[in-house]
Amino acid sequence: MSNGPVDAAIGQLLELAPVNHPGLVREMIIAALKAGQEEDIRADLKLMNTTLKEMRFTSKVFGPYRGVRKVTVFGSARTKPVEAVYRLAQLFGEKLAENGYMVITGGGGGIMQAVNEGAGPEKSFGVNIRLPFEQKANPTCEGNPRLITYKYFFNRKVAFLKESDAVALFPGGFGTLDEAMETLTLIQTGKRNPMPLVLIDEPNGTYWSVWQKFLEDELLAQGYLGQSDFDLFERVNSVDAAVECINRFYRRYHSQRYVDKKLVIRLTSELSPQAVEELKERFSDILTCGGDICVSCSLPEEADAEQLAGLPRLVVDFNRKDFGRLRKFIDAINCY
DSSP, X not given: OOOTHHHHHHHHHHHHSOOSXXXXXXXXXXXXXXXXXXXXXXXXXXXXXXXXXXXXXHHHHHGGGTTSOEEEEEOOTTOOXXXXXXXXXXXXXXXXXXXXXXXXXXXXXXXXXXXXHHHOGGGEEEEEEOOSSSOOOOTTTTTOTTEEEESOHHHHHHHHHHSOSEEEEOSOSHHHHHHHHHHHHHHHTTSSOOOOEEEEOOTTOOHHHHHHHHIIIIIXXXXXXXXXXXXXXXXXXXXXXHHHHHHHHTSSEEEEEEETTEEEXXXXXXXXXXXXXXXXHHTGGGBOTTOOEEEEOOOGGGTTOGGGTTSOEEEEOBOSSOHHHHHHHHHHHHHO
């Protein structure tokens, strides 16, 4: 649709300030102009403006580290350094850094501070939030160029999950449970690609086992969940087990994307023809009617991911419904 002389003016602006992906930037400018015409409530425009600024800064901070896998860690801001779970979180941060991961936390105290301390400032991101109480940057994140402070929770949540390759949760309050359910919902509905979701407790802790029992006794029993939904997360009682869950997920599986309604799974090493046939038989239930699983090289539609062009692929006619079973499919790929 033509916007008359506005299109010409935007074209001149883009010539004066060259940008990447000018078509998308043009759409953003037009959306901003339309918002200014349609909205006469200043608060609505302020929200849109702040959101765009926060998302732009998020991309700027995380951009140089897109090639490094990152683990987002949630947990209580009220956990004290004298508590055993604090040391557990600290050790988890250390182990993640040793295994080549960077960590993303809320940048505050408690579990967040412990994980950042363990990983160290060079391996840490802090995704902070402005609150009238409790939340200020911990010493590891304070002054760190990888600290971002958000006004809006929803922007912060996008950063936590968009930029992570795994999520780990320690015991916590409303915020921790909110993040647990948010992550599960996004993975269960396919709005977030599969990734490890690890629930960590002390060796004799009951926090996550009681939580899981509630899900089983109430949600599963009443049909609000399916049994395969429990494959979307893993519950562990040690740091080593938690790190192993994450490492195992990326043993052969690398990443995925959809191309023309087909799921393209990128692998770090090839599967044998026998393994592919076994996968077809074991996971026929997640395929579309008459669907298949085929070995492939990089598809033309993936030209924008040139750095991944050399990875072998599986092209799957996935039904885009059974994401718990998809997680088991990925686990099976990693076991061969």
